[in-house]
Amino acid sequence: MPYAQIGKIAVHFPQRIETNAMLADQYPRWDIPLIEEKTGIRQRHIAQPDETASDLAVAAAEKLFASGAIDRKNVDFVLLCTQTPDYPLPTTSCLVQDRLGLPTRCGALDFNLGCSGFVYGLAMADGLIQSRAAKNILLLTAETYSKYIDEDDRSLRTIFGDAAAATLITAGDQRSLWGFQFGSDGSGGDMLMVGDGGARSETGAIKPRHRKRWNSRLYMDGPSLINFTVDAIPRLVDEILADNGLTDADIHKYLMHQATWKMLDQLRSRMNVSDTRLPIDMAEIGNTVSSTLPILIDRLRSRGELGEGETNMLVGFGVGLSWAGCLWKETTA
Numbered sequence: 193m194p195y196a197q198i199g200k201i202a203v204h205f206p207q208r209i210e211t212n213a214m215l216a217d218q219y220p221r222w223d224i225p226l227i228e229e230k231t232g233i234r235q236r237h238i239a240q241p242d243e244t245a246s247d248l249a250v251a252a253a254e255k256l257f258a259s260g261a262i263d264r265k266n267v268d269f270v271l272l273c274t275q276t277p278d279y280p281l282p283t284t285s286c287l288v289q290d291r292l293g294l295p296t297r298c299g300a301l302d303f304n305l306g307c308s309g310f311v312y313g314l315a316m317a318d319g320l321i322q323s324r325a326a327k328n329i330l331l332l333t334a335e336t337y338s339k340y341i342d343e344d345d346r347s348l349r350t351i352f353g354d355a356a357a358a359t360l361i362t363a364g365d366q367r368s369l370w371g372f373q374f375g376s377d378g379s380g381g382d383m384l385m386v387g388d389g390g391a392r393s394e395t396g397a398i399k400p401r402h403r404k405r406w407n408s409r410l411y412m413d414g415p416s417l418i419n420f421t422v423d424a425i426p427r428l429v430d431e432i433l434a435d436n437g438l439t440d441a442d443i444h445k446y447l448m449h450q451a452t453w454k455m456l457d458q459l460r461s462r463m464n465v466s467d468t469r470l471p472i473d474m475a476e477i478g479n480t481v482s483s484t485l486p487i488l489i490d491r492l493r494s495r496g497e498l499g500e501g502e503t504n505m506l507v508g509f510g511v512g513l514s515w516a517g518c519l520w521k522e523t524t525a
Contacts, residue, residue, distance in 0.1 A: 196362075196363070196368070197368050201487075202490075206248065207240075210238050211234065231351055231478075238353065243336070245278065246287055252356040272332045273304075275306050275337075306481050307509055308514040309481075310333055312508075312516050318361075328360070328361075334482075347412065348412060351478060355480035378512065380512070384510065386409050422455075425507060426462050440465075443503055444503055449508045450474040471497075
């Protein structure tokens with residue numbers, strides 16, 4: 193039985209960098225030190241006006257191919273997670289397939305999930321591999337949330353950064369991903385949303401949970417999202433452990449979606465987990481939505497902090513509301 197393995201990861205950031213010092217100069221009345229204390233974010237990468245999610249995804253994939261991890265002709269399937277597609281249709285993954293010069297026998301699929309998207313993508317890739325439908329899968333996560341954010345929006349502009357990650361998922365003999373669990377609660381769809389651009393008219397459309405304070409197309413109810421996270425995620429962790437006959441002591445690291453420092457620090461406290469076991473690493477890039485987990489894995493690998501055979505837990509959560517988690521062991525290709 194073939195199983196999915198997380199292979200090489202390549203990351204791409206837009207060249208443009210927006211620092212908190214730049215925001216302080218532009219908006220002297222913003223309390224930047226307090227904002228930075230809560231978010232844990234000092235700067236973000238921001239896409240140019242004509243730079244889209246597909247541009248970032250293609251750049252990340254080209255880095256992956258340049259590394260020698262795989263020949264592009266051997267890619268069987270493209271899974272692209274984005275909430276900022278180039279067009280409502282056609283699917284961005286099909287455009288990416290063409291731009292990358294991948295074989296036309298290659299499958300291509302977009303899926304619209306945000307901060308839980310990487311774990312959902314791993315589950316889909318594992319299913320494709322176990323069913324023998326594919327052997328080599330390009331899992332792309334790419335977002336340009338900055339395009340939804342008004343420049344005067346103090347709450348969102350200081351958090352979200354643009355990025356893409358290309359993760360190679362290959363078939364192997366070892367089971368390295370297991371224990372997947374998922375959750376969704378559409379009653380919380382009004383906590384984080386873009387209310388325009390779809391087919392739904394104003395009649396019957398869901399509205400932001402509270403009055404919008406800013407002109408951004410993107411609306412976020414931060415306090416409600418924190419309350420959801422610190423309630424749902426520890427329960428998810430406990431359920432994954434119990435269902436797989438494990439305890440907290442069996443987990444090397446909890447790799448969580450990098451939302452904000454405040455949110456993750458509350459999870460550390462609620463779960464009674466040390467800083468090193470639930471790492472926070474977003475100060476220079478911000479919240480990159482579906483790319484936070486692959487970026488985190490890539491950074492931990494580069495520092496030698498993920499040992500082969502150690503059991504880790506991957507957890508994503510956010511817009512939808514949607515959440516997902518699984519167990520993962522690093523393997524050597």
